[in-house]
Amino acid sequence: MKDVYILGIESSCDETSCSIVKNGNEELATVILSQIDIHKNFGGVVPEIASRQHVKNITMVIEECLTKANMKMEEVDAIAVTYGPGLIGSLLIGLEAAKTLAYIYQKPLVPVHHIAGHIYANNLVKEMKFPLLSLVISGGHTELIYMEDHLKFEKLGGTLDDAVGECYDKVARVVGIPYPGGPSIDKMAHEGKSTYDLPLPLNDNSYNFSFSGLKSAVINLNHNEEQKGHVINKEDLAASFQDVVVEIIGKKVEKAIKEKNIKYFITAGGVAANKGIREKLANICEKENIEYSFPEIKYCTDNAAMIAAAGYFYYMDNRISTIEINAKSSDVLK
Amino acid sequence: MIEKITTYSEKETIEIAQNFESEKFPNMVICLDGDLGSGKTVFTKGFAQALGIEENITSPTFTIIKEYPNGELPLYHMDVYRLDGNIEGVGIEEYFNKGGVVIIEWADTIEQYLPAERLDIKFKVIDENSRVLKFIPHGQKYEEICGAVL
Numbered sequence: 001m002k003d004v005y006i007l008g009i010e011s012s013c014d015e016t017s018c019s020i021v022k023n024g025n026e027e028l029a030t031v032i033l034s035q036i037d038i039h040k041n042f043g044g045v046v047p048e049i050a051s052r053q054h055v056k057n058i059t060m061v062i063e064e065c066l067t068k069a070n071m072k073m074e075e076v077d078a079i080a081v082t083y084g085p086g087l088i089g090s091l092l093i094g095l096e097a098a099k100t101l102a103y104i105y106q107k108p109l110v111p112v113h114h115i116a117g118h119i120y121a122n123n124l125v126k127e128m129k130f131p132l133l134s135l136v137i138s139g140g141h142t143e144l145i146y147m148e149d150h151l152k153f154e155k156l157g158g159t160l161d162d163a164v165g166e167c168y169d170k171v172a173r174v175v176g177i178p179y180p181g182g183p184s185i186d187k188m189a190h191e192g193k194s195t196y197d198l199p200l201p202l203n204d205n206s207y208n209f210s211f212s213g214l215k216s217a218v219i220n221l222n223h224n225e226e227q228k229g230h231v232i233n234k235e236d237l238a239a240s241f242q243d244v245v246v247e248i249i250g251k252k253v254e255k256a257i258k259e260k261n262i263k264y265f266i267t268a269g270g271v272a273a274n275k276g277i278r279e280k281l282a283n284i285c286e287k288e289n290i291e292y293s294f295p296e297i298k299y300c301t302d303n304a305a306m307i308a309a310a311g312y313f314y315y316m317d318n319r320i321s322t323i324e325i326n327a328k329s330s331d332v333l334k
Numbered sequence: 335m336i337e338k339i340t341t342y343s344e345k346e347t348i349e350i351a352q353n354f355e356s357e358k359f360p361n362m363v364i365c366l367d368g369d370l371g372s373g374k375t376v377f378t379k380g381f382a383q384a385l386g387i388e389e390n391i392t393s394p395t396f397t398i399i400k401e402y403p404n405g406e407l408p409l410y411h412m413d414v415y416r417l418d419g420n421i422e423g424v425g426i427e428e429y430f431n432k433g434g435v436v437i438i439e440w441a442d443t444i445e446q447y448l449p450a451e452r453l454d455i456k457f458k459v460i461d462e463n464s465r466v467l468k469f470i471p472h473g474q475k476y477e478e479i480c481g482a483v484l
Contacts, residue, residue: 085397086397087397087398088397088399088425089424089425139396140396140397158392159392160390160392161375161392161393162392162393162395163392163393163396166393166395166396170370170395173370174370212371212375212376212393215370215371216370216371216462219369219370219371220371220462329397329399329400329401330397330400330401
């Protein structure tokens with residue numbers, strides 16, 4: 001069979017990225033420009049700055065990627081691009097670039113859902129097997145997705161309010177840790193002890209999550225300790241908070257593995273880099289005796305290789321779009 | 335006329351939001367202010383239910399704007415905290431006359447861009463479960479709404 005080369009473009013948040021992937025599993029080249037240092041000053045991703053930076057970076061990133069792969073646009077079979085969900089101004093820049101390339105070089109345009117990309121990042125590491133369970137956790141998402149086969153996405157549950165990464169960032173803000181707070185909380189959690197009492201959020205029989213109440217509980221705890229004149233131990237608070245997050249995620253993942261007869265478990269998204277969460281999930285998979293894959297950190301955060309990998313399967317399934325397609329800030333994965 | 339209401343649970347905050355059921359109109363703008371965890375998103379959930387929106391309302395912090403087009407009127411739910419007062423190029427003003435209802439969290443950070451006629455609701459945390467909601471209508475239409483629902 002002839003090899004298929006997909007050029008992927010991703011710009012849904014603060015990374016501008018381009019990648020070329022062969023046959024959906026072999027990464028030939030990836031270029032990522034992150035704006036995280038710029039956004040650090042603002043305590044979060046600032047959309048206007050994000051889209052301005054994407055405009056500045058996008059052509060550079062695409063050119064650099066082709067050079068690195070030693071390929072010409074003519075040799076690419078199709079162009080895959082994130083159309084949503086994400087920051088609308090940021091998405092538009094990647095999408096317009098992809099449309100322009102598709103039009104000029106007469107290549108098929110393959111719109112890819114951002115979450116599908118995160119899931120397919122795993123295919124670059126190890127071949128995906130089914131039935132598969134995927135936990136997607138990031139700054140904007142917390143979702144449990146069941147897949148019977150390639151591209152057959154069934155959402156079992158998700159967050160009812162805040163995403164898990166967002167909750168980490170907001171808790172970090174409460175205790176005065178600079179953006180992005182998640183990795184710092186994870187690190188501090190390993191230095192502290194779980195001494196503070198926090199409620200297990202949405203401890204029910206559903207596959208849904210709720211982190212807004214936990215965020216409020218941390219705010220209340222911090223406030224009450226301050227009023228009593230106590231100095232809060234930030235490491236212990238981080239450990240207590242992380243403990244509760246890890247436990248509830250672990251509980252729902254374990255339930256899904258058992259009930260859905262899962263053979264293969266993967267995690268994806270920026271928060272999948274969290275050490276506490278990884279350890280817990282690895283334990284569960286070993287206990288349940290199923291295969292699992294946690295992609296390297298570079299595949300957990302936003303990157304275009306995952307979009308190109310997913311794009312391969314979309315392309316082979318003939319999911320091609322006209323250039324009229326619009327970016328969507330929110331969209332259900334199907 | 336400024337009205338103050340104390341709620342003693344999330345459920346009560348949701349019920350107040352649902353009172354807006356028959357009073358909503360196209361291009362309505364509601365601005366919510368209050369600390370993290372004071373109930374802004376909870377209020378929006380109640381409001382959305384009354385609009386007949388079946389989807390679950392999740393936090394718009396990450397994407398700034400979330401659109402829910404499938405209710406009796408479209409709902410545009412925004413969180414402008416991360417914009418830090420700089421809304422240029424985000425397109426927020428375009429939503430004020432799109433025919434839907436706009437709910438903006440952390441609206442006080444972008445006050446100079448808000449329409450003159452609107453409803454402000456300030457959330458104040460009293461203790462773990464209690465909140466004081468202060469309703470400040472700007473303009474005749476919003477005065478009437480407050481009179482009808484509160």
